[in-house]
Amino acid sequence: MGTPEFAVNILQKLIEDPTFNIRLVVTQPDKPVGRKQILTPPPVKEFALKFNLNVIQPEKLKGNQEFFEILKKINPDVIVVVAYGKILPKEVLHIPRYGCINVHASLLPEYRGAAPIQRAIMDGQNYTGITIMKMDEELDTGDILLQEKIEIEKNDDVITLSNKLSELGGRLLIKTLKNISNITPIKQDSTKATYAPPIEKSEGQISWDMTNIEIYNRFRALKGWPGIFTAYKGKLLKIHDMEIVNEKKIENVQNGTVIEIDDSGIVIKVKDGAIKIKELQLEGGRKISAKDFVNGYKIKRGDILR
The missing domain is CATH 3.40.50.170 (Formyl transferase, N-terminal domain)
Structure with a gap:
């Protein structure tokens, strides 16, 4: 069975x-x-x-x-x-x-x-x-x-x-x-005993107030379904690939803020440092590299993901 x-x-x-x-x-x-x-x-x-x-x-x-x-x-x-x-x-x-x-x-x-x-x-x-x-x-x-x-x-x-x-x-x-x-x-x-209840779709929504390890573990755990996601300019933004960035703790910057962009990804400030988004998909679009996303959607430093 x-x-x-x-x-x-x-x-x-x-x-x-x-x-x-x-x-x-x-x-x-x-x-x-x-x-x-x-x-x-x-x-x-x-x-x-x-x-x-x-x-x-x-x-x-x-x-x-x-x-x-x-x-x-x-x-x-x-x-x-x-x-x-x-x-x-x-x-x-x-x-x-x-x-x-x-x-x-x-x-x-x-x-x-x-x-x-x-x-x-x-x-x-x-x-x-x-x-x-x-x-x-x-x-x-x-x-x-x-x-x-x-x-x-x-x-x-x-x-x-x-x-x-x-x-x-x-x-x-x-x-x-x-x-x-x-x-x-x-x-x-x-x-x-500990318990492992069924995964809810809502658990894929990222809080940028989490630590980079917590976000990365959630990305690993929910790969496939429901995946992890955030929002950009009011639209759902799925994250298909990411990695932890060993940035020093950044003060006076809101969590979820784009702090750096290069050819390999978009770096986002989180609770204790940063993560780099490498592959993503905006609602209604297809899965693309971070570089193509930057070129297509003109995301820039200082933009905030929700």
């Missing part, structure tokens, strides 16, 4: 291992995507169909007797859940012989919830990892089966880190499934 790209690599590893017989793939329904709202299947469905796997996409799980009966008929040894996006009702949890196993992209009990990768980067964490856990009726509170830590490198963003964690998650899941009868589950210490 899974939906986004993160789950695809893990499904691939299960397909490639002859030990496992995948009887069913459960994913979310197709959804409208883009300006034209084209109905688009989730990545897991597209990948599963390439291997002629049986795929179903229930609209809801709670009280879905038809879905429960399908699972009971298959009589699975285990159900693997990877970023599926729906809460499993207790009727599903009790069907498999070995229960439902979740691949979660954090070192539980830290970052329980829907956005553990983004939240870890946004918080400036140096490490994260994968937890394989046995699911219960609450959110990411089940017993830990296996866990492994990896470093978050300073230039990692949500895309690169997701790829690393998906690779790790696949390896750790295979190890778990092959030794599931011999693994002693470990209870989570809920007193140490």
